[in-house]
Amino acid sequence: MWQEPKDIWNLVAKEDIQYFRNRDDKEICRHLDACGGISAQKAEDGMVVFRLPKMEAGLVVICGCCGKTVGDSFFKSNPDIEIYYNTVKLDPDTFEIWPNPKCVKLLSRFPTSGRESETPTGHAYLAIKVINDMDQVIRVSHVITV
Structure with a gap:
């Protein structure tokens, strides 16, 4: 697990900061979004499994950090990981x-x-497994479902 520590007021609008700064309940304004996620680099790091919430459409997306174009190198064309949905290995050629x-x-x-x-149970499972040691650290920052 990793997280980039952020100030309590990170991403909070200036007018809200002025309003909440000195209030006893200032924590209710805290922005919950911060960079963080799960990372792996070695085969011994193993597998992470996400129990997905009940979905309506079945759309499943994963995002990586940190870099603006890491989707391809981390997930789509990375021969050192495998991605499973309900225990079935997904074909990276179908990823978009x-x-x-x-x-x-x-x-x-x-x-x-x-x-x-x-x-x-109505829930699906998504697993990401490191099968070979990699030069770069893979960081999963988001799992998105619909």
């Missing part, structure tokens, strides 16, 4: 850089057949 170059759309909709389509 979306909605920006930091992110990769893994699925556009729910799979309609096979083990990957089975969700008895």
